[in-house]
Amino acid sequence: MAGQRRMVVVGGDAAGMSAASRARRLRDREHLAITAFERGRLASYSACGIPYWTGGVVDGPDALVARTPEAHRERGIDLRMLTEVTELDVAGQRVRARELTSGRETWHGYDDLVLATGARPLRPPLEGIDARGVYGVQTLEDGRALLEGLERTAARRAVVIGAGYIGVEMAEALVRRGCAVTVVERSAQPMATLDPDMGALVREAMSGMGIEVVTDTAVTGVRTGADGEAVGVATSAGDVPADVVVLGLGVRPETSLAAAAGLPLGESGGLLTDLAMRVRGHANIWAGGDCVEVLDLVSGRTRHIALGTHANKHGQVIGMNVGGGYATFPGVVGTAVSKVCDLEIARTGLREKDARAVGLRFVTATIESTSRAGYYPGAREMTVKMLAEQGTGRLLGVQIVGREGAAKRVDVAAVALTARMTVEQMTALDLGYAPPFSPVWDPVLVAARKTATLIR
């Protein structure tokens, strides 16, 4: 069709389908053909919801699907499920797609290509890692397999490998399923995205919930029984028996397709883009979501951060740009929130080691406060740690560990980091106050005040 451009999307989850949907709203079928390839059985789902599905907190998997393939097709996106893109021909502006059921391969030309290939879970090459009873939690299929495994074996003991976000969220889920849970972590504390002193608070709280947290310990293999099914893990501190083993080690960018095509990758293996989410040096190739590195606005370096909220933003930006508009994704400050049972965990900006890595001199202050006025029912304690640059007082990072009402307070710091505020400026922030919502000095303000006193 004359004047019709072709948009091809590789990967049918948050970034890819957001890009496709946004472009479709800007350009009708006459002017833009959109084809999307997804190698799995599901598109546009919330992988972040898997721990809550496993824990029985939310229904699944349908509730976790934001939009079905049929709904995408009704909106004029030719979404091909169970179809994997196996080759990218940059010079020829085309991709080769393989239908997984038939094995049939076809080439598809593009005017604009969107790479949204996501991430793959870390799966260390350990003996027994592929045994029955070892589960990833990356896709809804993984979630379903784990739930089936839990039921089939009437699991009583679970081991989670890795105490990062996925690990601690899965620990909660397995506790809810009635398992005795051991989390094995190589670092000195759980939640290595926090400084160790704040991670220690998480460890203490998890222990209080009856979750065994084994740190400074490497998993060396998965033990299997006579039937080949996992019966525990072998670690540098001895064996830990388990009916199910869950891999919670985080993810790496899935960029093998891009790498083979010679596209630029960063240190973590993620695609490098400009602010418009265009792959560097390629005018008509875009990338977003878990397969890219993003600019960290605090450190000035690019990082890999797999988070659905970023993927959605990337998709919006790409869709705007492909659809004929203009948008940019300026970068991140590294905000993340999570919880284990009633313990809330949040962080944004740089940890101590991040600040050291970029050569910043900094001060830190840690304070304790409450979510509401101390006299108001339901006031819960929280610990706030703040980092600021020595000399200038510029905010560098905030970490919060507490109970109900703790985590989302990190948003104030996220905005302050974006605006490059100093901690002195933060002490005057006009945050909402009423006894049911905050002490008269919000915990973030208390932390800013204490940090400000340390700036010279």
Add this chain to the structure above:
Amino acid sequence: MAGQRRMVVVGGDAAGMSAASRARRLRDREHLAITAFERGRLASYSACGIPYWTGGVVDGPDALVARTPEAHRERGIDLRMLTEVTELDVAGQRVRARELTSGRETWHGYDDLVLATGARPLRPPLEGIDARGVYGVQTLEDGRALLEGLERTAARRAVVIGAGYIGVEMAEALVRRGCAVTVVERSAQPMATLDPDMGALVREAMSGMGIEVVTDTAVTGVRTGADGEAVGVATSAGDVPADVVVLGLGVRPETSLAAAAGLPLGESGGLLTDLAMRVRGHANIWAGGDCVEVLDLVSGRTRHIALGTHANKHGQVIGMNVGGGYATFPGVVGTAVSKVCDLEIARTGLREKDARAVGLRFVTATIESTSRAGYYPGAREMTVKMLAEQGTGRLLGVQIVGREGAAKRVDVAAVALTARMTVEQMTALDLGYAPPFSPVWDPVLVAARKTATLIR
């Protein structure tokens, strides 16, 4: 004592005692004598807690006292209770204080004077307004009197005059006490600090809670019975019977002392200060808390806002400056949060009429979203309205009405206003996301995205 300066504080609540305490931490008794006068029986208490004490949600009044007079004295502050300052002699650098029990008056010289005289509740000159059974809720004594009145009369019906913050919070309190509550408001909607369309949501929710909200209606008098006790209010829409009548009309700066001394006052009658909280034109007179006007950073005008959180900040700044340090209070953006039962109400920045008053052209967008991922238990709806400047896209204001998890989201907008961000910049904010805490697009981001599409 040679080298000893004299700090005199008028008003023993948040601003005054924060200033005194902060100055004391910086300067010992040898170098700074601190005398504070308070005409009431209590110092350093949370008036904001009165509605919750009345409602039986929190204990009172002791729990609402942050620090007793004795504790202040132990820290080296000569706090004189039941002592009213009746005259300020600026030229002579002295104040006249009157002991209310003995009637004895004495003059006290100062090197630094802190005016923290607070606010007085609006009390319209209506027939019957001083009758027994009509209650203010400004001081802990007021709170105690109301509770005694409720018990003595076994009150079943209550009228609250005024549907602002105090009015709606008292409506909740009286509902909790088992009263049938009618709120009478002169404006078209409750919560005139919101735009009428958002106030309408509050009205609807209050009606759903069984609170009768009568708007566009002026109270013309208090009806009294044969014993002189209030039996209802007369309004432009007829009589409303009541066992107790509560005045929830807000407050005005209490600056009669300052006015008599010729100190500069703003349009609302509040003292005008510089950024160091020094009364304009007076090098050694400081003022803070409910008796001052503050700079509104969004409109560029000064306003009167009576809020404990501002008073505490003012006190800190004054105490730093009097104590030999240096600090400033840059201004406010007009953030306020409140609740009626489980309805949360928040606002920051300018309303439509505020924007018009300062001649700004603006756009508005209103969106509905939820506090958590839609599929996560406890996800509650909220409505977010956003105002931005036409042409530039600068954020001007945000209003939120919703259920649990709604109000404190306004803090993100408060920081963005302080940083003078555009709504386009806000769409990229790295706010915390996880299903128990937020949809993948936080409601504030959804509002920013919609508003950004309207900027030309």
